[in-house]
Amino acid sequence: MYPDFLVVENVESEFVVDSGDPKLLERITELLIQGERIFLSGAAGTGKTWLVKQIARQIAEKEKVVYVTASTGIAASLLFDEIGLRQSFFIKGPSTLHSAAMLPWSSEKDHTRLIEKGKSRLAGTDVIIIDEISILDSETFERFLKRLPVYPGILVVGDLFQLPPVARDKKNRPNFVFRSKAFNDFRLVELQKNYRQAEADFIIFLENLRHGQNQPDFYLRISSEFDHNHPTLFGTRREAGFKNSLEFSKLSTKSYTSKCKVKVGDPEKAIEWFENYTRALHTCQLKEGMRVLCIQNHDELVNGDLGTIISISGKEREGNNPDRVKIEFDRNRIGTREMGPYEFKKEVQDGYSTKVKFSVEQFPIVPAYGLTVHKAQGMTLDICNLDGRKISFAAGQVYVAVSRCKTKTGLRIHNANMFQAFTRKSVEEYYANANRLRLSL
Ligand SMILES: Nc1ncnc2c1ncn2[C@@H]1O[C@H](COP(=O)(O)OP(=O)(O)O)[C@@H](O)[C@H]1O
Numbered sequence: 001m002y003p004d005f006l007v008v009e010n011v012e013s014e015f016v017v018d019s020g021d022p023k024l025l026e027r028i029t030e031l032l033i034q035g036e037r038i039f040l041s042g043a044a045g046t047g048k049t050w051l052v053k054q055i056a057r058q059i060a061e062k063e064k065v066v067y068v069t070a071s072t073g074i075a076a077s078l079l080f081d082e083i084g085l086r087q088s089f090f091i092k093g094p095s096t097l098h099s100a101a102m103l104p105w106s107s108e109k110d111h112t113r114l115i116e117k118g119k120s121r122l123a124g125t126d127v128i129i130i131d132e133i134s135i136l137d138s139e140t141f142e143r144f145l146k147r148l149p150v151y152p153g154i155l156v157v158g159d160l161f162q163l164p165p166v167a168r169d170k171k172n173r174p175n176f177v178f179r180s181k182a183f184n185d186f187r188l189v190e191l192q193k194n195y196r197q198a199e200a201d202f203i204i205f206l207e208n209l210r211h212g213q214n215q216p217d218f219y220l221r222i223s224s225e226f227d228h229n230h231p232t233l234f235g236t237r238r239e240a241g242f243k244n245s246l247e248f249s250k251l252s253t254k255s256y257t258s259k260c261k262v263k264v265g266d267p268e269k270a271i272e273w274f275e276n277y278t279r280a281l282h283t284c285q286l287k288e289g290m291r292v293l294c295i296q297n298h299d300e301l302v303n304g305d306l307g308t309i310i311s312i313s314g315k316e317r318e319g320n321n322p323d324r325v326k327i328e329f330d331r332n333r334i335g336t337r338e339m340g341p342y343e344f345k346k347e348v349q350d351g352y353s354t355k356v357k358f359s360v361e362q363f364p365i366v367p368a369y370g371l372t373v374h375k376a377q378g379m380t381l382d383i384c385n386l387d388g389r390k391i392s393f394a395a396g397q398v399y400v401a402v403s404r405c406k407t408k409t410g411l412r413i414h415n416a417n418m419f420q421a422f423t424r425k426s427v428e429e430y431y432a433n434a435n436r437l438r439l440s441l
């Protein structure tokens with residue numbers, strides 16, 4: 001059996017640590033402002049990212065500066081939301097940790113010049129938040145710590161049972177963040193109430209899967225009928241790209257090409273930023289009838305909204321750079337929206353005001369037929385197709401894939417017998433021995 005993961009003292013055993021608990025929000029915010037180091041964890045869908053947005057807003061309301069970051073550009077883009085995280089003077093980001101702290105990739109050397117630049121970027125920050133910490137390797141984490149301002153509060157967020165860092169040690173094991181000695185200073189708070197899934201048997205199944213238990217009987221209740229109007233998740237980018245091309249080619253409507261346009265900044269650097277830090281495409285192929293995924297919170301649309309292109313205008317340019325795309329979104333409240341290219345902006349602080357460093361225009365949509373599990377980590381999907389042959393090579397990968405879906409009926413699975421969920425022993429050990437934060441809620 002698993003160790004008891006409860007963090008709360010002096011409460012009845014049925015107490016559940018809930019991301020929606022206002023006292024939890026208040027306590028964590030207070031501790032961070034005092035300079036605490038906290039690791040906010042919990043299974044997929046327990047509201048970690050949701051809570052991060054509330055915490056950032058609370059800190060800003062108390063007129064303290066909070067820098068909101070994530071380990072990958074995709075995870076950072078999921079931190080933008082309707083509550084206006086970007087509008088406050090006290091909130092920096094959301095951005096990747098790499099750009100916030102001027103970190104080199106772990107395969108590259110660190111330099112004094114970069115360290116100094118990183119320090120000056122983080123200077124004046126009271127609290128730093130890093131989401132999707134499971135993907136961050138210990139070396140990069142330590143480089144980040146070298147750039148810290150004086151005693152900031154730090155909140156690292158994520159689930160170590162999800163995708164591990166890409167960086168490996170000499171024995172080819174993922175270089176987990178908890179290998180860093182400094183990680184011992186971070187006290188663990190684990191959220192326990194699942195907000196993404198509501199079905200009790202699905203939640204129990206997922207919790208076991210999280211611990212690497214394959215439960216073949218569960219899949220007998222899952223449909224094997226793929227719904228190609230909704231995303232299929234793959235282990236590799238190649239497979240996801242192939243699926244997108246395949247479904248695109250099946251559409252008999254006219255093909256349009258939208259190339260991104262640089263509006264502000266050095267074109268080469270702006271495009272490099274755009275390709276690395278947004279989920280939008282440099283060249284986006286569009287057709288009427290195509291299923292697309294919205295990748296930006298914008299005009300009531302949220303990141304992850306699915307829809308179908310119903311018309312494309314700008315035909316006089318022979319299929320290049322259309323002006324407007326009309327999309328019928330699946331979510332009733334949204335309905336049909338017409339959109340032009342969206343301005344993806346990189347803003348930097350310039351004294352008391354913000355300055356636009358790069359601005360690149362592109363439609364905020366990507367084809368929705370194939371996605372990688374890596375890209376999907378953090379997302380919530382209504383319907384999702386999975387193939388057991390394509391997803392099993394990394395620890396946590398099966399768990400991340402299956403846990404994206406809200407319901408059992410939304411799941412569509414082929415080759416379930418080939419799913420091989422597994423975990424790393426070191427992750428189990430980390431949670432079993434972690435230094436837990438005692439909170440009286
Ligand atoms: N306290 C909450 N109240 C309402 N909705 C929530 C709450 N916590 C999470 N959610 C919703 O549940 C889903 C999963 O939350 P998310 O923050 O993405 O989980 P995690 O980051 O832990 O995987 C999202 O759709 C989110 O908006």
Ligand SMILES: [Mg+2]
Pocket residue numbers: 048049050378
């Ligand atoms: Mg999340």
